[in-house]
Amino acid sequence: MDTIFGYPGAAVIDIYDALVKTDFKHILVRHEQGAVHAADGYARASGKVGVCLVTSGPGATNTVSGIAAAHADSIPLVLFTGQVPTGLIGNDAFQEVDIVGITRPCTKHNYLITKIEDLAGTIREAFHIARSGRPGPVLVDLPKDMMSSKADFKPAKSVKLKSYQPNYKPNVRQLGKVVELIKKAKKPLILAGGGVILSKAAGELKKFAEAIESPVTTTLMGLGAFPTDTSKWLGMIGMHGTYRANMASANCDLMIAIGVRFDDRVTGKIDAFAPKAKIVHIDIDPTSIRKNIPVAIPVVGDCGETLKILNELVGAQVKGIFNGSRGAWFDQIEEWKSTKKLDYRQEDVIKPQYVVETLHRLTKGKAIITTEVGQNQMWAAQYYHFDRPNCFITSGGLGCMGFGLPAAIGAQIACPDSLVVDIAGDGSIQMNIQELATAVQYGLPVKVVILNNGYLGMVRQWQELFYDRCYAGTCMDHAPDFLKLADAYGAVGLRATHPEEVEPVLHEGLSTRRTVIMEFKVEKEENVYPMVPAGAPITEMLLV
Amino acid sequence: MVENRPGVLSRIVGLFSGRGFNIESLCVAETADADISRITLVTCGDMGVIEQIKKQLNKLINVIKVVDFTDTPFVQRDLALIKVRAKPEHRAEILRITDIFRGRVVDVGSEFYTLEVTGDLDKIDAILGLLKPMGVKEIARTGTIALPREKRK
Numbered sequence: 001m002d003t004i005f006g007y008p009g010a011a012v013i014d015i016y017d018a019l020v021k022t023d024f025k026h027i028l029v030r031h032e033q034g035a036v037h038a039a040d041g042y043a044r045a046s047g048k049v050g051v052c053l054v055t056s057g058p059g060a061t062n063t064v065s066g067i068a069a070a071h072a073d074s075i076p077l078v079l080f081t082g083q084v085p086t087g088l089i090g091n092d093a094f095q096e097v098d099i100v101g102i103t104r105p106c107t108k109h110n111y112l113i114t115k116i117e118d119l120a121g122t123i124r125e126a127f128h129i130a131r132s133g134r135p136g137p138v139l140v141d142l143p144k145d146m147m148s149s150k151a152d153f154k155p156a157k158s159v160k161l162k163s164y165q166p167n168y169k170p171n172v173r174q175l176g177k178v179v180e181l182i183k184k185a186k187k188p189l190i191l192a193g194g195g196v197i198l199s200k201a202a203g204e205l206k207k208f209a210e211a212i213e214s215p216v217t218t219t220l221m222g223l224g225a226f227p228t229d230t231s232k233w234l235g236m237i238g239m240h241g242t243y244r245a246n247m248a249s250a251n252c253d254l255m256i257a258i259g260v261r262f263d264d265r266v267t268g269k270i271d272a273f274a275p276k277a278k279i280v281h282i283d284i285d286p287t288s289i290r291k292n293i294p295v296a297i298p299v300v301g302d303c304g305e306t307l308k309i310l311n312e313l314v315g316a317q318v319k320g321i322f323n324g325s326r327g328a329w330f331d332q333i334e335e336w337k338s339t340k341k342l343d344y345r346q347e348d349v350i351k352p353q354y355v356v357e358t359l360h361r362l363t364k365g366k367a368i369i370t371t372e373v374g375q376n377q378m379w380a381a382q383y384y385h386f387d388r389p390n391c392f393i394t395s396g397g398l399g400c401m402g403f404g405l406p407a408a409i410g411a412q413i414a415c416p417d418s419l420v421v422d423i424a425g426d427g428s429i430q431m432n433i434q435e436l437a438t439a440v441q442y443g444l445p446v447k448v449v450i451l452n453n454g455y456l457g458m459v460r461q462w463q464e465l466f467y468d469r470c471y472a473g474t475c476m477d478h479a480p481d482f483l484k485l486a487d488a489y490g491a492v493g494l495r496a497t498h499p500e501e502v503e504p505v506l507h508e509g510l511s512t513r514r515t516v517i518m519e520f521k522v523e524k525e526e527n528v529y530p531m532v533p534a535g536a537p538i539t540e541m542l543l544v
Numbered sequence: 545m546v547e548n549r550p551g552v553l554s555r556i557v558g559l560f561s562g563r564g565f566n567i568e569s570l571c572v573a574e575t576a577d578a579d580i581s582r583i584t585l586v587t588c589g590d591m592g593v594i595e596q597i598k599k600q601l602n603k604l605i606n607v608i609k610v611v612d613f614t615d616t617p618f619v620q621r622d623l624a625l626i627k628v629r630a631k632p633e634h635r636a637e638i639l640r641i642t643d644i645f646r647g648r649v650v651d652v653g654s655e656f657y658t659l660e661v662t663g664d665l666d667k668i669d670a671i672l673g674l675l676k677p678m679g680v681k682e683i684a685r686t687g688t689i690a691l692p693r694e695k696r697k
């Protein structure tokens with residue numbers, strides 16, 4: 001690791017004092033939540049561990065939403081928090097909070113250092129735990145007196161923990177049963193999730209889908225794990241999934257779920273989920289298996305390792321045996337696709353979907369996209385076709401508004417030569433808009449696309465559809481002038497109010513090598529479709 | 545079996561409360577190895593819930609081993625201290641009951657006897673049922689501890 005996202009304070013001055021004398025790149029954010037999301041975006045874009053450094057008390061509590069977001073999406077982070085000196089712990093000292101206690105349920109693990117001799121070993125453990133098995137955030141709390149004391153540095157030994165040994169290698173006998181099911185299946189479906197991206201298994205997934213001639217859908221977190229330019233690709237599943245993906249899940253006779261955890265936004269009504277299918281569930285985390293959905297064959301193992309072995313087994317046993325026998329299944333899928341495709345009505349106001357589509361066309365799909373949370377996130381997921389891993393960076397599990405801009409900053413630092421675009425709404429962009437200063441300070445050419453509808457759009461959509469259009473608390477009557485705001489921060493601001501301005505604004509914004517805000521005044525009451533009402537079977541979709 | 549470190553119990557208790565699992569009793573103490581503690585926890589739930597509890601516990605970094613006694617032969621003990629009103633006309637009866645349950649009187653005052661009884665949950669419940677009519681002032685119970693039985697040849 002070489003980059004730290006942080007914000008100083010009294011309890012961590014000693015660390016900062018030492019830090020400036022090292023080669024670490026320190027990115028000074030404007031809010032500690034921004035530091036965690038930036039480290040998170042960095043981790044997702046690079047596949048490396050993201051690192052944060054903040055002070056005690058409010059510095060530490062400000063990280064909690066960011067930690068919970070990373071925890072929900074299994075992102076490897078190591079967070080260092082300052083703490084009051086050990087002698088003051090428990091005395092309600094200035095800027096003291098029990099951050100280890102507070103973050104226990106939203107970290108993979110956490111530590112309080114009480115002996116300087118433990119420091120090096122604990123940091124090694126923290127990185128080991130953060131990036132191995134099912135990854136996650138690990139917090140190390142550093143009392144101030146520990147940071148000003150000295151100990152002999154003992155060179156690294158490999159970390160071995162008797163109570164923590166993730167199981168990477170799947171049980172091959174279980175996989176034999178999977179192959180038998182594959183041979184018998186007439187309507188298979190692969191459901192891939194974020195685990196495929198985390199274990200860098202997209203290549204093996206593609207091979208696997210081709211070998212067993214199966215269509216593939218992914219969760220929100222799995223977008224990018226499978227190429228989009230093939231008839232095997234069904235689009236995303238779930239509450240805002242495509243018609244064909246949701247219908248395929250309801251009609252498949254075999255579902256091979258890889259690196260997913262069957263979130264309620266994926267399954268809809270549990271009893272009606274994949275009712276005709278035998279479900280195979282592959283995941284490195286045993287707690288994900290049979291937590292929400294009964295499965296026929298559980299496989300505990302790393303997605304990549306498991307797919308590799310499956311591909312070997314399948315290559316030897318299955319090759320050519322289908323001989324186009326899955327034609328009827330693919331015909332059915334094609335019919336679902338052509339009758340109910342993702343669509344919106346083009347009118348004389350800007351449609352948010354059109355902005356995302358145009359962005360996709362102009363960037364040739366090569367941008368790294370981060371999102372905020374809500375309608376902007378779903379339109380990004382639906383209309384920017386993610387064809388490779390690590391290019392869609394979104395707070396999936398926690399749904400943490402304010403994620404996109406700092407995450408874009410982290411992604412841009414991880415990938416300085418890539419085009420990084422945050423697709424935002426006018427609501428959530430304001431939750432961490434202060435990070436514009438960070439982007440400008442470090443000369444990061446991050447682009448922010450604000451789909452401004454003047455509403456907290458997703459909640460408004462629920463109110464429209466399920467609460468008699470009672471728009472309680474969702475109307476953002478007063479928003480800042482985003483152009484002036486961009487200017488005030490030293491960024492470039494652009495605005496489009498008519499459909500014909502969308503492409504020129506995007507073109508100009510994308511070709512400017514500076515931090516750019518592009519504001520699009522979009523249709524105020526546009527909805528995300530398809531939509532499955534919460535708790536309904538995912539085949540009961542509201543369509544355009 | 546867990547690592548004997550500060551905060552470990554809190555992780556376990558937090559897991560139960562955070563995920564809506566129930567704790568009926570909980571008992572913690574060091575084992576013969578001072579670095580390792582044994583936590584004996586009684587919970588209830590259907591098979592799926594119990595499986596999930598075991599997996600979630602195993603996932604905690606400080607948990608070394610989880611053993612489910614449900615389907616294995618095991619011995620269990622609960623210890624109760626019971627402070628019972630000892631009216632003169634009840635004293636002989638209290639001592640008799642204590643004797644039948646192989647308990648002991650560990651403190652005697654002018655109005656109350658304190659009894660110590662060990663056994664499984666049913667036995668403790670049974671003696672409590674017999675003593676209650678005489679007036680039980682206070683009870684302290686340890687919660688269940690258990691060990692698997694060795695296999696017989």
